[in-house]
Amino acid sequence: MNFTLKIWRQKDAKSKGAFKEYHVKDISPDTSFLEMLDILNNDLVHAGEEPVAFDHDCREGICGMCSLHINGHAHGPEQGVTTCQIYMRQFKDGQTIVVEPWRSAAFPVIKDLVVNRSAYDQILQAGGYISVRTNSVPDGNAIPISKADADESMDAAACVGCGACAATCKNGSAMLFVAARVSSLAKLPQGRVEGARRAKAMVAKMDELGFGNCTNTGACQAECPKSISIAHIARLNREFLSAKFED
Amino acid sequence: MSCFLSNSSLGRKLVMSVSGCFLVLFILFHMSMNLVAIANAWGNHPFGLNYDAICEFLGTNWYALAGTLVLAFGVVVHIVYAFILTFQNRRARGNVRYEVTVTEKGVDWASKNMLVLGIVIVLGLALHLFNFWSKMQLVELLGHEPENGVELIRETFSNWIYVVLYLVWFAALWFHLTHGVWSMFQTVGWGNDIWYPRLKCIANIVATLVFLGFAAVVVTFFVLSLV
Numbered sequence: 001m002n003f004t005l006k007i008w009r010q011k012d013a014k015s016k017g018a019f020k021e022y023h024v025k026d027i028s029p030d031t032s033f034l035e036m037l038d039i040l041n042n043d044l045v046h047a048g049e050e051p052v053a054f055d056h057d058c059r060e061g062i063c064g065m066c067s068l069h070i071n072g073h074a075h076g077p078e079q080g081v082t083t084c085q086i087y088m089r090q091f092k093d094g095q096t097i098v099v100e101p102w103r104s105a106a107f108p109v110i111k112d113l114v115v116n117r118s119a120y121d122q123i124l125q126a127g128g129y130i131s132v133r134t135n136s137v138p139d140g141n142a143i144p145i146s147k148a149d150a151d152e153s154m155d156a157a158a159c160v161g162c163g164a165c166a167a168t169c170k171n172g173s174a175m176l177f178v179a180a181r182v183s184s185l186a187k188l189p190q191g192r193v194e195g196a197r198r199a200k201a202m203v204a205k206m207d208e209l210g211f212g213n214c215t216n217t218g219a220c221q222a223e224c225p226k227s228i229s230i231a232h233i234a235r236l237n238r239e240f241l242s243a244k245f246e247d
Numbered sequence: 248m249s250c251f252l253s254n255s256s257l258g259r260k261l262v263m264s265v266s267g268c269f270l271v272l273f274i275l276f277h278m279s280m281n282l283v284a285i286a287n288a289w290g291n292h293p294f295g296l297n298y299d300a301i302c303e304f305l306g307t308n309w310y311a312l313a314g315t316l317v318l319a320f321g322v323v324v325h326i327v328y329a330f331i332l333t334f335q336n337r338r339a340r341g342n343v344r345y346e347v348t349v350t351e352k353g354v355d356w357a358s359k360n361m362l363v364l365g366i367v368i369v370l371g372l373a374l375h376l377f378n379f380w381s382k383m384q385l386v387e388l389l390g391h392e393p394e395n396g397v398e399l400i401r402e403t404f405s406n407w408i409y410v411v412l413y414l415v416w417f418a419a420l421w422f423h424l425t426h427g428v429w430s431m432f433q434t435v436g437w438g439n440d441i442w443y444p445r446l447k448c449i450a451n452i453v454a455t456l457v458f459l460g461f462a463a464v465v466v467t468f469f470v471l472s473l474v
Contacts (some may be wrong), residue, residue: 008346068345071349072348073349084437102253103343103344103345104340170336170340173256203256206256207254210339212256212336213259213332213349215258216429216434217351217358218353218354218355219351221353222352230433231438233433237433238435239436240255241261241435
């Protein structure tokens with residue numbers, strides 16, 4: 001398969017970027033999208049050009065590092081998968097593919113397709129954890145948790161913090177990420193204790209870092225590689241508002 | 248509390264939700280009231296329905312004036328917060344936009360265009376205040392005799408230009424409500440995957456009732472002006 005790639009190239013955070021066109025040839029349909037970029041980079045290195053910088057790590061859909069906006073979609077055209085789980089057979093032979101970095105004021109471009117997502121780390125550091133001493137691992141059923149609660153918690157915990165939600169949201173809102181973190185802990189007895197403090201602290205940090213206001217479009221849910229539901233945003237709203245009214 | 252309602256993103260959204268809920272309730276009341284005008288369109292008062300009596304009741308009595316002030320406050324708060332939220336959201340989005348954009352699966356057009364729809368609604372509201380409020384409650388406040396409600400409706404909607412403008416206004420309101428009504432439940436935390444289809448269905452029913460109720464008055468009086 002042959003493809004025309006329009007890729008955002010930007011030397012560093014301060015430089016002005018632009019799209020550059022590349023052509024890749026004889027790509028196997030079973031090549032993953034990131035492997036296709038590896039092949040392109042190999043060609044660029046051989047040609048003495050600067051390879052395209054892009055984030056990646058596990059390439060198994062669990063680390064959340066890959067963060068490409070492909071043909072208008074965060075993580076590409078397939079729903080419920082990360083960029084590394086996209087294969088070239090999902091594109092048409094001869095297709096032009098536009099590859100962009102996340103676009104959000106809170107995720108500044110570092111180089112080419114790599115953005116700085118440390119804002120999410122800062123939100124987590126504000127309260128996305130349990131601070132009680134838990135000692136060694138308890139017996140599996142020592143603390144009874146209903147199946148429904150455990151399922152909801154695990155669904156929210158599937159969030160890999162890739163940033164697709166804020167990058168997709170027309171408001172640059174990080175609500176789905178914050179909601180997933182708050183919700184996954186709020187549904188468990190260990191996390192319930194600090195629920196109010198956590199919701200207030202994480203929302204305050206999110207606002208401080210300049211993320212936008214959620215307007216419930218649901219775009220984040222549609223583009224999330226882990227299909228996190230906006231029902232978790234409703235729970236975050238409940239947690240935050242009840243905490244505020246209790247103050 | 249004031250801090251939280253103005254300084255927090257979720258607080259600002261709560262203000263939008265509560266003020267929006269108040270405006271939806273007012274619109275439903277206004278629409279119900281307008282339907283009485285249809286009953287009087289042929290010059291009689293079936294079942295004792297009398298639109299002019301309602302207009303007189305809601306004239307310049309203290310409760311009507313207090314209600315008008317509260318309503319105006321609700322409208323102003325909703326509009327001011329809408330602009331504040333939009334300004335902050337555009338800043339959060341950044342200056343560089345995507346080269347390729349798509350409509351994500353399951354995302355309604357209205358949900359991404361609430362401000363534009365809101366501006367159309369405000370323009371329609373300005374026209375409506377000019378056509379009716381300025382000739383009824385305002386003139387009464389200024390010490391003059393207000394115009395007859397049914398006759399004012401008859402005169403206004405005998406002009407096809409006003410008919411078209413009002414129907415466009417109602418269409419914008421329909422789109423705005425299809426997203427706004429379910430969204431206000433989500434913002435206060437009353438939503439989950441089971442209830443989303445139900446809430447969106449309720450929103451569509453409310454929006455359609457409002458559209459049909461208001462449009463019925465306009466169309467009825469326009470058709471009567473032709474015969």
